Amino acid sequence: MTDRPDDDVLGDLEPTQVRLRFAPSPTGLLTVGNIRTALFAWAFARHYGGKLVLRIEDTDAARNTPEALQYTLDSLRWLGLDWDEGPEVGGDYGPYLQSERMDIYADVVAKLLSAGRAYHCYCSQEELDQRREAARTAGQHSGYDGHCRNLTEEQVTAYVEEGRRPVVRLRMPDRPIVFEDLVRGEITFLPENLGDYVLVRANGHPLYPLVNPVDDALMEITHVLRGEDLLPSTPRQIALYEALAEIGVGGGRTPRFGHLPFVMGEGNKKLSKRDPGSGLGEYMERGFLPEGLLNYLALLGWSIAEDRDVFTMAEMVEAFDIRKVNANAARFDPKKCEAINAAHMRLLDPEEFGRRMIPFLAKDGMLPAEPSDDQLAVLRAAVPLVQERMNTLSESVDMLGFLFVDETAFTLDPDAAGKVLTGDAGAVLEASVKALGDVEWTTEAIEAALRTSLVDGLGLKPKNAFGPVRVAISGRRVSPPLFESLELLGREKSLHRLEQARSSLPAE
Template sequence: MNNRPSPIRGRFAPTPSGRLHLGNALTALLAWLQVRAAGGAMILRMEDLDAPRCKPGTAAQVMEEMAWLGLDWDEGPDVGGPCGPYEQSARLALYEEALERLGREDRIYPCYCSRAELQSIASAPHGLTGEGPVYDGRCRRLTAEERREREAVKTPSLRFAMPVKPFPFADGVAGPQSFGPGAGGDFVVKRADGIVGYQLAVVVDDIAMGVTDVFRGWDLLDSTPRQLALFEAFGEPPPRYAHGPLLLGLDGSRLSKRHGSVGLSALRERGAKPEKVTGWLAWTAGLTDEPEPLAPRELIRFWDPRRIAREAVRLPADWTNFIID
């Protein structure tokens, strides 16, 4: 499954469900700096498996906004590359092949739980993680006869059976991390509606594209043990993981489309310059001592993961004073 044309290979993998905002831009910038500082190859991959969430034309808008920021990539939907295609919607055969392998090795099982059953699991003590409800494995224990009876009523999803063992790893920003046995419970690798699960697709793609280094937001830290378990199941070495700070709105909530003024398109319309945006983001993350206009290429010399903030950063009330002319 491996194809590793370059010793250091990183990626930015947005979901094209909307325009980029400052939070997305921060993650993209830090992922890009990590790779470029090491002289590696940058991959842009569109995670567009969930078709109802993805809007036509948004992928092109995302790429245009990244280019405006001064971020480039060596492989991607527009430039191609040796590990394409670079849209997950065009890689479904690879995911089905991976599911068949996991099925043959008895690492996945059908889950027939209703929405109400899943909600009751989530409401139980210790029933939630950052990744959502901790599944209690009830369908894993069904007999063959019970599965036949349930399947006559409901199309199942498929869950990966998490090994009952700890998952330690060294995070490139936060340092040593360890997740306990089971690490969030068995998780869905294919939904009942046929959509392949995020965790499976990401791991299959990272293996096939030879990704060696992953920089992403802190909100995905809980994904790491699940992905480590999948890499182990496929007999492949995992990439090095690093998790950076999230940007929070003035109200303390995570940035999203509802914070309209933080979208890159809105900032551009108000006269923002890209080097002011990237310089401000680098300062916000902790890489520089003060906000100053710096293009991504100029920021490479400042790259030091030890300086990156380990806590979420709330936008200050005057945050536009530097970015907007």
Template sequence: MLSNVRVRFAPSPTGSLHIGGARTALFNWLFARHHQGKFIIRIDDTDLERSTIESAQEIISALKWLGLDWDEGPEVGGPYGPYFQSERLKEYEKAAHHLLARGLAYYCYCTPEELQKRRQEALAAGRAPRYDGRCRHLSREERIKLEREGRKPVIRFRIPEKGTTVVNDLIRGDVSFDHEILDDFIIIKSNGIPTYNFACVIDDIKMKITHILRAEEHLSNTPRQILIYQALEEPLPAFAHLPMILAPDRSKLSKRHGATSVEEFRDQGYLPEALLNYLALLGWSPEGEQEILSLSEMVRQFSLERVAKTAAIYDIKKLTWINGHYLNEADLDRVTKLAIPFLQKRKLVPEEISEELYHYIKEVVGLVRTRVKTLEEVAEAAEYFFTDDFSYDEKGVQKHFQQPGAAEILKAAKECLEKLDSFDLESVEKAYRELSAAIGVKTGEIIHPTRLALSGRTMGPGLFEMMVLLGKEKTIQRLSRAIDFISSREN
């Protein structure tokens, strides 16, 4: 076990928390908890045009819903705050001026138009577009002249002209970057706002981050960040770049592949423990063949040695299967409370739930959840328990209502049930078995049309459990309705 581990998840609040970000947060959380270290949340909100406080709140809410608690960060504070980059601008300014004073950074007065023109010229000449360093050696007089023209400078980091920077990646091994391909990048924009590569390094130093676990797309940023650490004479953290998450067709995961944000999965009725379990399997392999893992088991087993280099493939079917497992295993009261908003959304139950209604909902949820995979599917499967306003499945009608004698079978079933004094599971099942023998048909020839009559569907939970839950009066009413429906189709 490593000592004094400090990791961070540092999202940009420009939208919802997507599964890639959630996976990064989870792996950082698991790494910290496995090594009994600290998990820090920092909001990297220096993109002033796109960052919003609403997005920051959404991300924080999504992390809470997932159950990924943090030791330092928004709402909980900590010794190295503030934890919003927009509140740390003086730190970046101070560090930039330290680099300027040592000749490791310089002011650049090139305008965006000039840079764009040079970029186009480079591309036309078949060269890779990169900053040509023309402001690297400006004299004080040249700088004063440019400032008098009204030019507002940026601050660029001075990349060593020769050499190689090696990223010692804990997942990928050593990855080398020649300095020839790294141009002098901007660290402070003309409006005084730091760039990502600069701000995250300064914050990671100040917050004493020991390990940086992040998406593979950041690997190309890492040599620049290492050079900043070295220029500031600070020890390097360990880096680990997590594999990409691709769509089933191996394209970049996007909206066209369905839900991609934590909020969308929550709103579709996925459970947080199922989503975490699935995300853990996107790029990490637990011991053996086990795929269902509790959070505590993930913490026990987690190691970067078992994180893959190759891309993980997103599979909604697997996530849904895992969710079905957790939905069936979870405490019934909890599932009931989670299902109620989905029932309310379909206007099946009122906003105010009485104790009696709650008990009924709980019985319904307990009955239908074994056949469904999400809370949305729970509500859909439960509809006919709360409303008589349903139609009959057309294929079911052809198969069970249009058979000769269908109406007579349902009439016999109705009369049989009307005679029952006790309408419990044992009595109802016994009555149907005896009726089957009395009228000389297989039990299924009574069960299937009855199911269609009571629910409008050909599939569902156990028929006798369904009948008892609906109650004698409702069951008989629906049988009568089905008999009338069959008669009207025959005439």
């Protein structure tokens, strides 16, 4: 028992008893920061063979929409971060939408109140502000001063008659609260800095500091991984867990916490949903692979080994250890994110690589959503040509569009044409047409014919010889390997484009 290496993480739990939750508020799109939190919670749960619960914190009705919820679920599915309990999958601890749990909160608050662990506070906003300001200038902490902790019947009656509507506050214990953070170690808060805080608004609306621990307790969550912004409120939540245990709500266990560092953007601020590059949608549209994005995000605060940074999610699950997570904030580096993604692109099975390009080519009208067998054959043949020269899937449009585009819609990039189709390009194209006219249409034969004609015949350097041909048939200065491209394009289209390009050149 005592020699289990993970005792400081698991305590008396068996690994499979571990229950984590990811609790997004569906106010919009998932950000890379949210995703990193979800990833670590997921990896933690999967590592121990425990459960991951998805709970939706949608108590703020004004900011939540069904669409945003659906988008959140779809996003997690796309990423491959699956959950064992929650929306769309059910579970024994539901409902998993906080908006459907309001009666539960009301019931818990009533119990807290009657047990004396919470009390009504009738202070007005102005009174609070005034006293807070006074405490502050006196160099004291600025939390609630406990004014209404022990009101008499008469005082309460008086307040009620004044028409005051009370909030509900938790009675904080008068002792230090110490806990062992899974990523930061022991953290201590002194009681003088922990004022009684509000659980329920005067209008009856339950607040986050109430519903979050109540749900964690009821759902028997054993480990909480969340952003470091919640660290300062942790002692207050711990006090609530203890109160809940006392009144018999939930499993009676206070979860262990791990506060993850922020993912920072430019400058020194937390990457927010308003920052470009922060939203998952951008990465999906740009054609990042879920495994690539996740791999990069994992690197922000965690590492699998000293000399390794490309790995699969299966490997991450195997190796993940919350104790090895860094406590310091990390800056999101778009370049490295793309580089890690590119590494995963090259690791992909070619068949799979081809499949994943289809939606991107289809989006730009290069291919139908369900390509024909012929189109699939071309795509399959093109994969080896482009797999190692793409960083994201969306680049497939620029890279392969020329193979699929309708002949009438094919155009030359003006910049490429202007720079390459000049001078003796006309002669090069003319010679190319002649050389390819009746050659066997294979990569080898095409290359031989063009080398003989352009390099040997016209005495051009390969670079100058093939440049015009490349622009003529692909429309771009950068393309997959030329001879293979010609073969894939086919004799008819190739010759047609070469002639078109030649005739577009001004007469000498």
